[in-house]
Amino acid sequence: MSYLEYCSNCGKKNIYGFIDGGLRYHCLNCNSIHYENPKPTSTLICPESKNILLVKRAVEPGKGLWGLPGGFIELNETPDQAAIRELKEETNLDGRVNCQLGYTSHFNSLHGDILLLAFLMDVSDFKDMVAGDDADDAKLFPLNQLPQLAFTSHEKIVEMYINYLNKLKLSV
Ligand SMILES: [Zn+2]
Structure with a gap:
């Protein structure tokens, strides 16, 4: 399991795909985008x-x-x-x-x-x-x-x- 498999905001499963200019984990249920940074x-x-x-x-x-x-x-x-x-x-x-x-x-x-x-x-x-x-x-x-x-x-x-x-x- 990757650490971003589930949405930290609502608990539903994230998807990994292109959103807001890059490939990112995001949640289709609550629309949270899980940005990652160094x-x-x-x-x-x-x-x-x-x-x-x-x-x-x-x-x-x-x-x-x-x-x-x-x-x-x-x-x-x-x-x-x-x-x-x-x-x-x-x-x-x-x-x-x-x-x-x-x-x-x-x-x-x-x-x-x-x-x-x-x-x-x-x-x-x-x-x-x-x-x-x-x-x-x-x-x-x-x-x-x-x-x-x-x-x-x-x-x-x-x-x-x-x-x-x-x-x-x-x-x-
Ligand atoms: Zn969510």
Whole structure:
């Protein structure tokens, strides 16, 4: 059963078909259209000198692989707040958002379509780093010797960071 098989408004069976400009689940009984959107995440680059922080993923997707810290933005939470919270939950580190590096998308993941907002974080002290929550391990890796990352989207965010560093060099 798909999660949109039944109308969340009236409980009758939805149909899947073209309506309001796209293919969507909708209900012929109460005329509800069940719009779907990508889920936003905050995904983090946390540099320490020439290293960046990676976490070993404790859950699927990408279990056992290294990835950037981060996670889904909760209701009533800004992307910045999500960034700070996820960093704390996964690594016990306190950070603050320096700037947004960009964004990328991951389609058809285990959680559906994901919108990744990439943030550059300032972490002043890495000594209290402890892997927690969805992370089995947390470690700093040299930027030029990263392991294979769990997702192409995370590799794209690392590229954004490298481009950002290159622009900084050009501007000084
Ligand atoms: Zn309905």
